[in-house]
Amino acid sequence: MSSSQPFLASSPISPATAGRRRKSRFTYKHLAQLALSSTTCPLRVIAHIDLDAFYAQCEGVRLGIPEEQPLAVQQWQGLIAINYPARKFGLNRHVTITEARKLCPDLIMQHVATWKEGDEKWAYHRDAFAHIATHKVSLDPYRLESRRILACIKDVLPAPPLQRVEKASVDEVFLDLSAQIHSILLERYPEISGPAPYDDPTEFLTRPPTSALDWDTDALVDLDLSETEDDDPDWDDIAMLLGSEIVRSVRAAIRERLKYTCSAGIARNKMIAKLGSAHKKPNQQTIVRNRAVQQFMDAFKFTRIRNLGGKLGDEVVNKFGTDQVKELLAAPVEQLKAKLGDDTGTWVYHIIRGEDSSEVNARTQIKSMLSAKSFRPTINTSEQAVRWLRIFVADIQSRLVEERVLENKRRPKVLSLHHRQGAQMRSRQASIPSGRPIDEDLLFDIAKHLLGQIIIDGRAWPCSNLQLSVGGFEDGPTGNRGIGSFLVRAERAKAMIPSIRDADGYEWSKVNDQPDKRRKLDHGAIQDYFSGQESQEEQHSDAANVDNADPEAVSLSPPDTSSAKRDGDEDDEVITLDETAGKSAGSLCQQAPITTYEYFCDACRKRFPTVAKEEHEDWHLARELQAKEKSICRSEPGSDRDPHGSAWSSGSVKRSTVPRAGNSNSNSNSNSTTTTQKKMEKMEKGQSRLAFGN
């Protein structure tokens, strides 16, 4: 119904010749894993989208500057973003503004917005550098644009859980396209949509129709040893191609609706997708097919890989005398483990082979918020510092307002103040009392108190940097809305009626200490729930009434065989719910405690699993914002105006817990890091050799 799939119409693959000369390398089980966005599925498709010179584009769009015009974003004396036309003149981030002007006399340098003491809002000020002593930078305009873009992306993609979007930074997102692609595959290729022969999920699929794949497009298929290769496409190639179609449509929407260009990478995991998006930069997308992965990686310095860009990367370079992936490939895993520690060594071994099973985290709520200032001439009195605290508080408060107004009433629990004196960094934090609303005075008082503490136990002056931050966000006390309180209620339900536990595959006991696993389970459950419910129309008007379970609703769930039918047995990698799913969905609607599983979306007039609530509501918010978008005229090029669009939640960056070196430099404490170990285990077990080309 409302889950739009715009790409079904234009298949680049001609189904004409249905070649079935051989079997696919993939099985029905792999296909089922795809529907679940399993991180070990060899058919998985991940995209990384990266806005081109984002800050510069923001200013260009805001000011209505022609795209070919060289443009840079200035922050005090430096340039923090340079658009592509300007880069042709050899400009980079480290040139000063005078050097820049010399290299490119035509360059426009727009200074970022700033806050001024006493102001209620940031603004674009002329001659900002003159005010460095009294203003602080504000990146709010870019956060706001980032939100609009994220909303646009969420709008063009189908509703969750087919959609999975992770905001990775202000100008980057990851998409897990697996589930969506799965649904497209089933529709386009009925021959694989049926049950497996003999109901055996280990049966291989038939080959896809073997006409020439139209890898065409500006989207680039990349790096292919071609010649010697088996040119027959398999389902992973089809999946990538569909992924590329989706990404192209996402980029087109961003371009048309918001005027931004971006680059993208499409590949089998996050790491490669990200390398892919950086491969051809402005306004292009790159597909890295599975069979091209190693070749693609070979060309890189491994220091380009995430988590290897810092000290860990240096350490590896020093210990192995190279920074090339190609050369490090020769190092046996034992040697890597010996020199880097078991966990890090194993991780490096896999990552340079293109293996990365980190998941795309579907959440986008902010976890902390920070306002900071480096003092060019240092400051020397607490009076000065206090004045800056006031500004920080105003900044943070205004951002909190945006967050909370349109979001699920979350509020920060702790306030912390960091202080730097020379090389010395110190910080103190305090909890924000709950109960009363947060306002500037409250935050300001706490901040002053923290400053007092810092000043007391240490020589504080001269101070070269101050940062005030809030964190420990949690759902507001009023909100029965939100995961947090859901968990509380769920725990209570569990204690009272243990028998309902596990009926549907949830592991209640691990909810609190194992967020990652929890997340994974959630998705399997959600997936099945949705597919089982598909065409149900219900007419509750209030989520609170669900426990009155109208008997009619019980019939909601003949689990849709197309996607919910999964084998169970041996492999615990697959989330298997098969018949249990049907049963539990039924029982969900009969017993009182189920309320904790569900909420009712008024807009959709449907029930959804509570675990999907945040995501679902987020999606609605995105759509609302999009609707508004369409009727908004952009603000005029004037330079002293705030371009304040409506704010929408967004925000958080749920970074995957990635194996970083547990040991770090001084390899004294080279133990610990169990998360790495888990990752490795998962990887070894799941990552199929099928993932590689022949």
Next chain:
DNA sequence: GTGGATGAG
């Protein structure tokens, strides 16, 4: 929980 360190953009 707190404060420092690291890594990312």
Next chain:
DNA sequence: CGCTCATCCAC
């Protein structure tokens, strides 16, 4: 560079 944000870990 300057400003954010996130995660991990020893304490």
